[in-house]
Amino acid sequence: MHLFALEGIAEVIPGDDVAEILIESLTTHHDPLEEGDVIVLAQKIVSKAEGRYAFIDEVEASEHAVELGAECDKDPRLVQLILDESEDVLRVRPGVIIVQHKRGYVHANAGIDRSNLPETERERVLLLPVDSDASAEQLRQRLSSHFGVNLGVIINDSAGRAWRVGTQGFAIGTAGFNPLIDMVGKSDRNGRAMEVTEVAVADELAAAASYLMGQANEGKPAVVIRGAKPTLGDYPSSVLIRDKKMDMFR
Amino acid sequence: MHLFALEGIAEVIPGDDVAEILIESLTTHHDPLEEGDVIVLAQKIVSKAEGRYAFIDEVEASEHAVELGAECDKDPRLVQLILDESEDVLRVRPGVIIVQHKRGYVHANAGIDRSNLPETERERVLLLPVDSDASAEQLRQRLSSHFGVNLGVIINDSAGRAWRVGTQGFAIGTAGFNPLIDMVGKSDRNGRAMEVTEVAVADELAAAASYLMGQANEGKPAVVIRGAKPTLGDYPSSVLIRDKKMDMFR
Numbered sequence: 417m418h419l420f421a422l423e424g425i426a427e428v429i430p431g432d433d434v435a436e437i438l439i440e441s442l443t444t445h446h447d448p449l450e451e452g453d454v455i456v457l458a459q460k461i462v463s464k465a466e467g468r469y470a471f472i473d474e475v476e477a478s479e480h481a482v483e484l485g486a487e488c489d490k491d492p493r494l495v496q497l498i499l500d501e502s503e504d505v506l507r508v509r510p511g512v513i514i515v516q517h518k519r520g521y522v523h524a525n526a527g528i529d530r531s532n533l534p535e536t537e538r539e540r541v542l543l544l545p546v547d548s549d550a551s552a553e554q555l556r557q558r559l560s561s562h563f564g565v566n567l568g569v570i571i572n573d574s575a576g577r578a579w580r581v582g583t584q585g586f587a588i589g590t591a592g593f594n595p596l597i598d599m600v601g602k603s604d605r606n607g608r609a610m611e612v613t614e615v616a617v618a619d620e621l622a623a624a625a626s627y628l629m630g631q632a633n634e635g636k637p638a639v640v641i642r643g644a645k646p647t648l649g650d651y652p653s654s655v656l657i658r659d660k661k662m663d664m665f666r
Numbered sequence: 667m668h669l670f671a672l673e674g675i676a677e678v679i680p681g682d683d684v685a686e687i688l689i690e691s692l693t694t695h696h697d698p699l700e701e702g703d704v705i706v707l708a709q710k711i712v713s714k715a716e717g718r719y720a721f722i723d724e725v726e727a728s729e730h731a732v733e734l735g736a737e738c739d740k741d742p743r744l745v746q747l748i749l750d751e752s753e754d755v756l757r758v759r760p761g762v763i764i765v766q767h768k769r770g771y772v773h774a775n776a777g778i779d780r781s782n783l784p785e786t787e788r789e790r791v792l793l794l795p796v797d798s799d800a801s802a803e804q805l806r807q808r809l810s811s812h813f814g815v816n817l818g819v820i821i822n823d824s825a826g827r828a829w830r831v832g833t834q835g836f837a838i839g840t841a842g843f844n845p846l847i848d849m850v851g852k853s854d855r856n857g858r859a860m861e862v863t864e865v866a867v868a869d870e871l872a873a874a875a876s877y878l879m880g881q882a883n884e885g886k887p888a889v890v891i892r893g894a895k896p897t898l899g900d901y902p903s904s905v906l907i908r909d910k911k912m913d914m915f916r
Contacts, residue, residue: 417669417878507914514914522829574865578828578915579772579908580836582846582866584873596832615824616832617877623834624874627867627894628667644877658829664757664764665828665915 417643419628421636422446428460428637430467435558437461438638446640449559454568454644456625458637459544459588460529462551462571468543470497470528488513494528494541501526501543506666519548520657521588523575545571548589549653556591566648568593572622578665585626587618590653593646595619616656617646667893669878671886672696678710678887680717685808687711688888696890699809704818704894706875708887709794709838710779712801712821718793720747720778738763744778744791751776751793756916767794770907771838773825795821798839799903806841816898818843822872822879828915835876837868840903843896845869866906867896 423445425437434457442449449455477485477492481499485492487508495513499505502515512524521527527544545551552569560567571589576582587595595618625639660666673695675687684707692699699705727735727742731749735742737758745763749755752765762774771777777794795801802819810817821839826832837845845868875889910916 417874419667419669419874509914516829577866577908579766579913580866580869580906581908582864582869582906584866584869586830614832615876616827616830616834619830619832619834620873620877623870624667624669624877626865627870627874656830656832658827658831663829664759 417641419624419639419641420446421628422638422640425461425635425637428464430464430469432465434461434465435555435562438555438559439562441638442640449563449565449567449640450642451565452567452643452645452648453565454570454593454621454641454646455555455559456570456572456622456629456639456641457552457555458629459527459548459571459573460542461637462545462548463542466545466551468545469540470543472497472539472541484508484513494525497528497541497543498526501528504660504666516660517544519544519588520654521575521586523573527573527575527588544573544588549591550589552589552591552653560592566592568644568646568648570618570622570625572626574626585619585623585629587622587653587656590618590651592650593618593648594651595653596651596655597647618653618656621646667891669874669889669891670696671878672888672890675711675885675887678714680714680719682715684711684715685805685812688805688809689812691888692890699813699815699817699890700892701815702817702893702895702898703815704820704843704871704891704896705805705809706820706822706872706879706889706891707802707805708879709777709798709821709823710792711887712795712798713792716795716801718795719790720793722747722789722791734758734763744775747778747791747793748776751778754910754916766910769794769798769838770904771825771836773823777823777825777838794823794838799841800839802839802841802903810842816842818894818896818898820868820872820875822876824876835869835873835879837872837903837906840868840901842900843868843898844901845903846901846905847897868903868906871896 422441475493477496481496482492485495504516507514548571556569569591572585574583597615672691725743727746731746732742735745754766757764779792798821806819819841822835824833847865
């Protein structure tokens with residue numbers, strides 16, 4: 417399995433054609449995509465291309481946002497944006513609000529990011545894509561058609577974990593492959609049925625790519641994973657979201 | 667970054683010399699290890715070599731284990747083993763006990779595994795290594811000395827996550843490199859200080875290797891990661907464990 421980061425990707429601005437940017441980089445600096453390649457894109461470039469910016473001075477904070485803002489020591493207008501992006505608030509602590517994003521993932525501050533934004537006079541933040549699976553699928557179709565091969569696409573982001581220090585990449589959107597491999601019915605090397613039944617392969621690949629994307633100041637928002645041989649096909653990433661009823665830690 | 671699984675590793679038994687097994691595989695089937703390579707080992711082969719088996723019929727269940735066993739529908743003797751390996755019980759549900767292992771990681775059933783064990787007449791289970799950092803360090807010294815290069819070593823295991831479906835590889839022990847990269851003081855590509863401060867690089871690499879180890883019936887318990895360029899040096903993996911006082915989800 418080989419991973420390489422795409423070269424020559426400049427700052428993305430709203431309206432940019434991400435597929436075209438990737439094709440340009442691949443054509444100029446790398447080999448063409450191959451059958452079964454998985455291309456992993458940092459959420460930020462997708463969000464930027466989709467213009468998912470919000471200006472803080474345009475937000476009106478509700479009473480609830482003001483209260484939460486006092487509790488977590490955040491600008492109530494930023495809290496309002498977090499609430500608008502979320503369907504549930506799990507924890508509020510100084511400096512952080514842990515929510516369930518409307519797309520299902522539990523994420524600090526609804527994944528809203530202030531770093532890596534070009535300086536503007538008015539303060540703005542970057543929201544996650546509206547529908548990362550749909551964004552991944554659009555990119556998959558464009559790239560697949562251009563290179564004439566079947567591909568997987570992952571949009572990844574980094575998040576903290578409940579019991580471990582440090583962030584880790586995970587998949588907020590996927591297209592073209594099965595993100596959750598079901599091991600039911602498979603036996604281990606001794607013929608015994610396995611206790612572990614499902615492996616979050618999309619998150620494992622997202623984490624691998626996140627490592628390579630590495631430090632933000634290197635600016636490597638796209639990684640190709642070659643040789644992973646995922647199970648290609650039409651699958652949603654929502655299978656990776658634990659149902660609220662099965663959640664032991666809410 | 668390139669990852670490859672080591673070929674020709676047979677079933678490991680107590681007393682086996684894992685370093686020797688890895689050297690044999692590398693010498694026979696692959697190139698020598700290179701400066702900065704990270705070698706990732708599945709917990710199972712380390713535990714098996716260290717003889718971390720427990721026989722169920724030798725365990726005497728305490729009253730507490732009997733109670734918990736009824737609650738989660740598990741053999742009270744297995745529950746006793748789980749408790750013996752743990753310092754805290756977080757959740758008990760049918761089929762699963764979520765505990766904090768003595769080494770700090772939050773892990774279902776204390777990482778005790780029944781799959782992938784060779785059949786024996788008496789039922790036995792496999793516990794995690796006593797001290798995975800120490801085990802990783804011993805392996806690092808042996809491999810580093812044999813190949814004459816500086817290396818990183820990870821012992822990985824798979825675990826479920828609080829809010830996401832499917833297991834994912836993570837690092838239960840590391841040696842020879844910094845498992846948690848601190849981004850404090852680094853600025854992003856726009857010169858703005860980054861909000862994200864620490865990246866769990868050992869877990870990202872453990873997840874990548876876990877993907878390649880893939881299905882258990884393929885029997886690939888060792889993966890070399892080349893080109894990851896980790897920060898080499900003497901670091902413990904305990905920095906990846908969130909302090910109980912900072913835990914919002916216990």
